[in-house]
Amino acid sequence: MRTEKARMNAPRTRIGILTGGGDCPGLNAVVRAVVKAAAKRGWETLGILGGFNGMLAPVRTMPLDYQKMDGLLTSGGTILGTSNRGPFAAKTGLGNAHEIPAEVIAAAKASFEALGLKALVVVGGDGTLSIALQLFRHGMPVVGVPKTIDNDLEATVITFGFDSAVACATDALDRLHTTAKSHDRVMVLEVMGRYAGWIAISAGIAGGGDVILIPEIPFRYDRICAQVASREKSGKRFTLVVAAEGAREAGGEFVTQDAPCGDRETRLGGIGAVVAEEIAKRTGKEARVCVLGHLQRGGGPTCFDRLLCTRFGAAAVRLIAEGGFGRMVALKPPTTVSVPIEQAVGRLKTVPVDGDLVQTARDLGISLGD
Numbered sequence: 001m002r003t004e005k006a007r008m009n010a011p012r013t014r015i016g017i018l019t020g021g022g023d024c025p026g027l028n029a030v031v032r033a034v035v036k037a038a039a040k041r042g043w044e045t046l047g048i049l050g051g052f053n054g055m056l057a058p059v060r061t062m063p064l065d066y067q068k069m070d071g072l073l074t075s076g077g078t079i080l081g082t083s084n085r086g087p088f089a090a091k092t093g094l095g096n097a098h099e100i101p102a103e104v105i106a107a108a109k110a111s112f113e114a115l116g117l118k119a120l121v122v123v124g125g126d127g128t129l130s131i132a133l134q135l136f137r138h139g140m141p142v143v144g145v146p147k148t149i150d151n152d153l154e155a156t157v158i159t160f161g162f163d164s165a166v167a168c169a170t171d172a173l174d175r176l177h178t179t180a181k182s183h184d185r186v187m188v189l190e191v192m193g194r195y196a197g198w199i200a201i202s203a204g205i206a207g208g209g210d211v212i213l214i215p216e217i218p219f220r221y222d223r224i225c226a227q228v229a230s231r232e233k234s235g236k237r238f239t240l241v242v243a244a245e246g247a248r249e250a251g252g253e254f255v256t257q258d259a260p261c262g263d264r265e266t267r268l269g270g271i272g273a274v275v276a277e278e279i280a281k282r283t284g285k286e287a288r289v290c291v292l293g294h295l296q297r298g299g300g301p302t303c304f305d306r307l308l309c310t311r312f313g314a315a316a317v318r319l320i321a322e323g324g325f326g327r328m329v330a331l332k333p334p335t336t337v338s339v340p341i342e343q344a345v346g347r348l349k350t351v352p353v354d355g356d357l358v359q360t361a362r363d364l365g366i367s368l369g370d
Contacts, residue, residue, distance in 0.1 A: 014117055014118060015038055015117060016045070016112070016117045017122075018052065018122060020122065021127055022082070023077050024160075024161030025301035026160040027077065027123060027147065029072060029160075029305070030147070030309045030313040033309060034313040037313060051084075053087070054080075056087070088131050100131060108140070109135070118141065122145070124145075129328060142341075143325060144328030146159045148161060149193075150196050153344055154349045160301070161305060162199070164302045166202045171207075172295075181238045186239045186280070186287040188272045189242050189289075190245060190270075192292070192293070194215075196244075196349065197213075201242075210239045211227050213243040213368070214247055216351045216353050224275070224279060227367035228283050241275060244271075247369075254268055255270040315329040326340060327339060327340055
C-alpha cells in the first residue's frame with residue numbers, strides 16, 4: 001500500500017517543446033502528437049513560448065493538456081509562437097553559422113533545470129537545429145524534429161511544411177495559367193526556398209510551368225526569352241515562369257530585400273520583378289509578377305503533412321524514452337528513423353542538377369534558363 005502511495009506521489013516526468021525559425025503548416029500538428037504520445041506514457045508536456053528566447057528571463061511557458069489538443073491537427077501557425085532573431089540566432093548574413101554566446105546557453109540550461117524537464121523537443125530547420133546541437137553539446141538532452149518549407153535539410157527525405165508550400169504554389173500556378181492565357185502575358189511567380197529550389201521545381205512541374213529558375217542552375221535571359229519566343233511560334237502566346245527567391249543570373253548575385261543583418265539571415269526576394277522586367281524589355285511581351293511570400297507559410301497543412309507531423313511527433317517521444325538525445329527524427333521511407341543532429345545541419349540539401357526532377361523538367365520541354 002505504501003509502495004502504491006509513493007508511486008502516486010512521485011513527480012511525473014516532464015518534457016518541454018518549442019518551435020523555432022519561420023512558421024509553417026504542421027507545427028501545431030507536431031505539438032499535438034508530442035503531447036498525446038507523452039500523455040500516453042504518463043508524462044507532462046510544457047510548451048516554451050517564443051522559441052528559444054522563451055528560455056531566457058523572463059521565462060515564458062504554458063502547460064499543454066492532451067485533452068485540449070483538439071483542432072491543432074489542422075490549424076496553421078504555432079500556438080507556442082516562434083522566433084528567428086535575437087541572442088539565439090544561429091544563422092546570420094547569407095546563411096553564415098553563428099556560435100551562441102556561452103552565457104546565453106548557460107542561462108537556457110539553468111531554465112531547463114529549474115523547469116524540471118527531462119528533455120526538450122526542438123522543432124525547426126537548419127538554424128533552429130544548429131542551436132539545439134549547441135545546447136546538446138553543453139549537456140542539455142534535446143531531440144530534433146525537422147521543419148522547413150524549403151526542404152533543404154539533410155538526413156531526411158522530406159521535411160514537414162514542404163508539401164503544404166508546394167500545394168500553395170501549385171494552386172497559384174493553376175490560377176495564373178488562366179489569367180496569363182486570357183491576356184497573352186508572361187506571368188512570373190516568385191516562390192520561397194532560399195538557396196534550394198525544391199519548391200520552385202516541384203510546383204513548377206506540378207503546375208505546368210514553362211520556365212523554372214532555381215538557385216542550383218544559374219540562368220541566362222537569352223535562354224528564357226528563347227523559350228517565350230518558341231511558345232509564341234507554336235501558337236502559345238503566354239508563358240508561366242516560376243522563380244525561386246534564390247535564383248540568380250549566371251555570374252550575378254542574389255537579389256535581396258535588405259543588407260546583411262547581425263542577428264538574422266539576409267532576406268532574399270525581388271528576383272521575380274527583375275526577371276519580369278527584363279523579359280518585357282527583351283521580348284516586348286507584357287509581363288507581370290506575383291510574389292507568394294508568406295502565403296506559402298500560412299494556412300493548415302496538407303493531409304501528407306498532417307500524417308508526417310504526427311509520425312514525427314510520436315517518434316520524438318519514443319526517442320526520448322529510449323534516451324536518444326542529440327538526435328533528430330527523420331523520414332527514410334517507408335519508416336521514420338533517427339539520425340544524429342550533426343548529420344542534418346550545416347550541409348544544405350539542394351536539388352541535384354542531374355537528378356530526376358531536373359531531368360523530368362527537361363524531358364517535358366521546360367526551360368531551366370541554362
